[in-house]
Amino acid sequence: MDQEPLHRRIAGDIERRIASGEWRPGFRIPTEAELTAEYGCARMTVSRAMSDLSARGLVVRRRRAGTVVAHPPVHSSALVAIPDIQSEVEGRGLAYTHRLLGRIVRPALPDEGLGERVIELETLHLADDLPFVFERRLISLDAAPEAEAADFTAQPPGGWLLAHMPWTEAEHRISAVGADRETAAGLGLADGAPCLRLERRTWRDGQGVTWASQIFPGAAYDLVARFSPTKG
Amino acid sequence: MDQEPLHRRIAGDIERRIASGEWRPGFRIPTEAELTAEYGCARMTVSRAMSDLSARGLVVRRRRAGTVVAHPPVHSSALVAIPDIQSEVEGRGLAYTHRLLGRIVRPALPDEGLGERVIELETLHLADDLPFVFERRLISLDAAPEAEAADFTAQPPGGWLLAHMPWTEAEHRISAVGADRETAAGLGLADGAPCLRLERRTWRDGQGVTWASQIFPGAAYDLVARFSPTKG
DNA sequence: CGCGCGTTAATGTCTAGACATAACACTTCC
DNA sequence: GGAAGTGTTATGTCTAGACATTAACGCGCG
The missing domain is CATH 3.40.1410.10 (Chorismate lyase-like)
Structure with missing residues (x-):
């Protein structure tokens, strides 16, 4: 019944709260230590989840300052795919x-x-x-x-x-x-x-x-x- | 003189060989064990490098089969950004x-x-x-x-x-x-x-x-x- | 008041292991 | 010959630590 790895579950939980608007841009996310306690796992596992979110641009991480929900790009630009x-x-x-x-x-x-x-x-x-x-x-x-x-x-x-x-x-x-x-x-x-x-x-x-x-x-x-x- | 983390260096080395054409799509990349030996580091470090490349779609990883250079999307499409x-x-x-x-x-x-x-x-x-x-x-x-x-x-x-x-x-x-x-x-x-x-x-x-x-x-x-x- | 400066809280990286899981290869048994 | 089991290999995840790095904070001093 494992299904999805823990780091994915953690990242998913956070992503859901961002997407739903519960955590707005600028909101400071719980620290790795807090999440580690909450999920009862090692810090590396939480860290991996946060790194993934960061790589996808959903959050911004800064040492000592913590992790906050990213602001959408200032001058929002969008993309068009050019097909073959x-x-x-x-x-x-x-x-x-x-x-x-x-x-x-x-x-x-x-x-x-x-x-x-x-x-x-x-x-x-x-x-x-x-x-x-x-x-x-x-x-x-x-x-x-x-x-x-x-x-x-x-x-x-x-x-x-x-x-x-x-x-x-x-x-x-x-x-x-x-x-x-x-x-x-x-x-x-x-x-x-x-x-x-x-x-x-x-x-x-x-x-x-x-x-x-x-x-x-x-x-x-x-x-x-x-x-x-x-x-x- | 550290500058860039080891996992990034490993990923960069591999990316360069893919981009240069030295390792073509379908080429089987050295296993984590081999890279671990080559760089003299822990397997997790190599693993992280490979996970990153995989997340970016440059390589495809399969258990037991190993890691191979990804084929570019069948019908390659590109993107155009639409500015404000x-x-x-x-x-x-x-x-x-x-x-x-x-x-x-x-x-x-x-x-x-x-x-x-x-x-x-x-x-x-x-x-x-x-x-x-x-x-x-x-x-x-x-x-x-x-x-x-x-x-x-x-x-x-x-x-x-x-x-x-x-x-x-x-x-x-x-x-x-x-x-x-x-x-x-x-x-x-x-x-x-x-x-x-x-x-x-x-x-x-x-x-x-x-x-x-x-x-x-x-x-x-x-x-x-x-x-x-x-x-x- | 404000300017340095040390403290410390947070992330970033790394290690040496462990067990899990998928898939291929091989053997055994019918 | 084929089906079922068994081993092997490589990746996937996780842990419990360690040390590095950064920058916000607060304190003391002028």
Whole structure:
């Protein structure tokens, strides 16, 4: 009947009192010594529970001052998750397909930050055979030489990279743009129609791996995220 | 010269080898006994290091089978932080001001999910006196009755709510839209110019608090986020 | 009053053990 | 050959201590 370890139970008890509002931000939590007595266990066990809560940002611990319930971040910001296109489409119960529209290998421009040679790809992603995303992508052949031989008609570049070149850092940029002629044609929109552009740049150990610009028809696509501040 | 605790050093050593690609996903990490010998410390110390890595999702631990480097989530997704407008503007070193363009109190529509009565606000946010965001917002007077008396010319509605009504759940929706006539006028754009729209809906204990639609000129604004998967 | 300064209360780390538990490997018995 | 039991290995939890570190507190002194 043990089920859950004691340190988890202690952390859970405290988390519940924080979440319920019984212990408000700034409230000083009983000391480890008091909790040790209350639960009749060793201090390390209580300490582990508190460390876990601290690591998750629910409490702030300071020597001598004790442990207090954390204040939520001052300028509360929230998060939006950026999904991989294939899983996004399949998550909506649609059939995912893609078409490779263009592929060339060329020298990299200096300001692309992708080494000496790149492969440049244009891909159209479809959901139930309707255009969903128009993607332009550069892959550094210095960072990922195997990309030159990869078959991007079988697997879209994003998926291939995910499997072959795990990244260590990424930058995302979300903006709204009017569709240019080529994009509009690919997505079947009027010139200048509002579109959501997601730019993504990834590095591996400081070396640029890929740059991608993914353009979604504004009318058809939303990035949505539900978020609750207390759950890590 | 101690500086960093031993368990952190151990975890750091292992994290480095994972990040560098030396230990790829699926690689079996030395057992606690081996690491204990290598670092000449107690098993609990190694165990703590491994627990931390496990909690952060870098490794997967299984009894008897040992500890292996985790596979990155099948469909890797990343995160974008959504900042509060005022801190966003000030973070760019610009002067933040705002103008209240409209304020009415009216019965809530049923599908707004904001109770019986709402206050409806239109606010223009400026950065260095240039239009930056056009915001339409509804605040539930059932959830936040004090809002009826608040002075939204002194403090923008977002800031007021942050201070008076902490939320427990939020939903965000990012999309691209063409500016309608009113928005275009407010932001000084041409009709139909591409804009980034951020819709935000928040709840407190299941009760709807506010809904906001913030429209950024597409050309002037990007949501940017840098992200690295290994750092919590 | 306020400025140092020692005291001490709290957390942070670590140890050397102990027993529990899960899962795989192997043997035994039918 | 298969099912059931048995051993082995690695992680999971816990204990009862020890010493380190930090910073709030209070006291005394000028």
